[in-house]
Amino acid sequence: MARLSGSTGPGGVGLRDVAQGWRWGGRTLVPGSAEPHRVPSPPREFTTSWARTPAARATRSAAQAYALAPLMRSQLSMSVYGAEALTELPGPAVFVANHSSHLDAPLLLCALPPSLRERTAVTAAADYFFGSMWRAVSTALVFGTVPIERRGGAPSTTPVDLLADGWNLVIFPEGTRSADGMVGRFRFGAAQLALTQGVPIIPVGIRGSYAAMPRGRSWPKPGRPPVTIRFGRPLQPRPGDDLRELTGRTSDAVSRLLDEDATTWWDSVRRPADTSGAAGTPLSGTLEGLPGTPGTGAAGIARWRRVWAATEPAEPSGPRSPWD
Amino acid sequence: MRPGFVLDVDERTPPLLVHQGEGFRLEKFPLGTRVVYPPESLPGLPDVDGAIDHALESPENSEPLRALMRPGMKLTIAFDDLSIPLPQMRRPDVRQRIIEKVLTIAADVGVDDVKIIVANALHRRMTGAEIERIVGERVFRSFWPNDLYNHDAEDRDNLLHMGLTEAGEDVEINRRAAESDLIVYVNVNLVAMDGGHKSVAIGLASYNSLRHHHNSHTMVHSRSFMDHTKSAMHSSTWRMGRLLADQVKIFTVETTLNNSPFPEKYAFLTKREWEWSLKDQASAYGMSRAVAAMPKQARRKLFQSVVADYAVTGVHAGETEAVHVKTLENVHRQQLVEVQGQSDVLVVGLPYLSPYNVNSVLNPILAMCLGLGYFFNMYRGRPLVRKGGAMILYHPVTWEFSQLHHPSYVDFFEEVLAESTDPATIEATFEKQYATDPWYTHLYRTSHAYHGVHPFYMWYWGSHGLDHLGDVIWVGGDRRTCARMGFRSASTLADALEMASGTVGTSPSMTYLHSPPHAIADVR
Incomplete structure (x- = not known):
């Protein structure tokens, strides 16, 4: 049924009418029902090499250290585990994390040691982050983003060039933010880069970001919600590894980190990993015992229960207040 | 597309x-x-003149046009008036192209008695300039005004009653057309309502004939005008057209156009809004403001001077009903x-x-x-x-x-x-x-x-x-x-x-x- 959402203006085309349809920066907003009728846009890669010049790197380091990190810590209760081992990395690596919020990239960057962070680029969806000029420029400058095509098309050579040039890459292999907090299927791009370039994959589990700022929110929830970023041990591509196998190992490692965060390291290593665990709380926690868990996936569980589990407030990690 | x-x-x-x-x-x-x-x-035909030649030489359910002509015959060419297409199309109008081809064949064969009639029924008479724009300068200079003229539905001496349909409807059309050895009708089929038997049976008819289908009862049972099989108005016209076709040889040439009613500079009028470029947005705003600020007469002149970018998507010729089937396929496709x-x-x-x-x-x-x-x-x-x-x-x-x-x-x-x-x-x-x-x-x-x-x-x-x-x-x-x-x-x-x-x-x-x-x- 139609519902009138607003009043209509006088005849003609007013500035306000035009502004409502104006695509600031050229990004096209397509109505949902018109998606199947969209004309495929010609491939056009946004050049980001300028964002890796010394001047841009200095600007980014300053922005991340003196603006982004304090902002994150003011809005979120951040806990970082396992980052200390990263300083021993001999060369570039691919950081692979679960993805459920726009907070994930800035959280991960803030969690990295500064020496690594300043040579780390974040891969970002070309169709979203590089669809408009202002978004492309600002994210490339502040987060060092580089575009990758997630809807097929010619693969960009930028990530390969970056790894070859000694840069670390952050990749969210699910391709998009989780709609319900669960970890989705990992795509093969990260494993392919690791295999072809011979660089290790660092699994990263980010827990709490979905609860703090899920899809649809543009600012974290008030109350400094807790988030944890847990780095795992590097996964070195082994001789004979194929794409599917390495992707599976990566996915298992990320799920285990999430499980570890919710329970203990010992519990997590004893339990077979479930690749469809919730980013907020793993299946082995809240959803354990439900049909299809663990190990058989969470597809059979009602969506609300998955969201419920993913948004369950984490236990306070700091010392108990004497006033409680 | x-x-x-x-x-x-x-x-x-x-x-x-x-x-x-x-x-x-x-x-x-x-x-x-x-x-x-x-x-x-739709993309237009790459070779419109070639398509016209092909249609005239290999018509639907009819002998080629050349075979229908002979020296000493009476040839009448009738064509749709300025009510279609809307807005007017770029020159040369497709009717001009077809009429020139028909006349070229007639000249080759040696036909001397040729009249060209605007099938305007009860519409207003077109001015010389308006006719010239449709038929082109060459045809206009050769035939205007004695052999190229508007149909007059009130000229009793020049109307001929052809009989009654099985439903008792008077069929009365232009005498010159009715007494011709061959009528070539040149149509532009902008929408599904146009064309078919409607061309001659309405375009060249008198009030006495038109009143049988242009009345409130018939119109209310035409559901819809865009589907001639469900339209009482078209059914009546089809009965009249068949009666006419039994008595006069009618060679129909129908054309279809694509969906480009506005020129490139007004592209925003035909584009889907979420695909408007910045130029389209600016054009829409600028034109809207300019139009609002204009005096009424200037505004009307601006709009009436719009010339469409129509391209021809199909040309079919021959027996009216067989041609119209092909024409409707093209219209529906578009x-x-x-x-x-x-x-x-x-x-x-x-x-x-x-x-x-x-x-x-x-x-x-x-x-x-x-x-x-x-x-x-x-x-x-x-x-x-x-x-x-x-x-x-x-x-x-x-x-x-x-x-x-x-x-x-x-x-x-x-x-x-x-x-x-x-x-x-x-x-x-x-x-x-x-x-x-x-x-x-x-x-x-x-x-x-x-x-x-x-x-x-x-x-x-x-x-x-x-x-x-x-x-x-x-x-x-x-x-x-x-x-x-x-x-x-x-x-x-x-x-x-x-x-x-x-x-x-x-x-x-x-x-x-x-x-x-x-x-x-x-x-x-």
């Missing part, structure tokens, strides 16, 4: 373009509104959009132009005809709006008439509509008087006026819509004018929906027919 589709208005949908007479607006439609978008314009189910409210934006106001003003009666006669009938199967639903139209409906082109409309509006707006009532009470009024007849024959009965036909054209709809509301319409026609006017869409809530409730389903370009909704 992308097919047409039905958009569901969601939060991402920008304000949509709505035509509103000599202007347009951007309207933010309620969430959930269905918007019927026509298919994108204009048909599948729509699931009816809605409570149909919204349309009426442009500045209808078939009857080329180089003139779209007066209130023509606006009603354009909305309830044409746009309402742009369906196949079932109307886009349910029985008893509401129709919301955007048009200023100003109380304004052309005394040159529409003299009888003025009196129809002042006198007839003041008495009744019911098509059957006004037909019974007033039609005869207007149809036979000597002053209107004089103006039709000697000036450039539509026939005295023409406003009645325009009103009948909306009969099916009037019968079907529970409410008709004009957004931005002049209140006095709307009231005279038995309608209501609203300032905004929100007001119109509020007013229609008595008929369709407070949360009606809505469909906006995003046209022009033309779209025929195939309502399932």
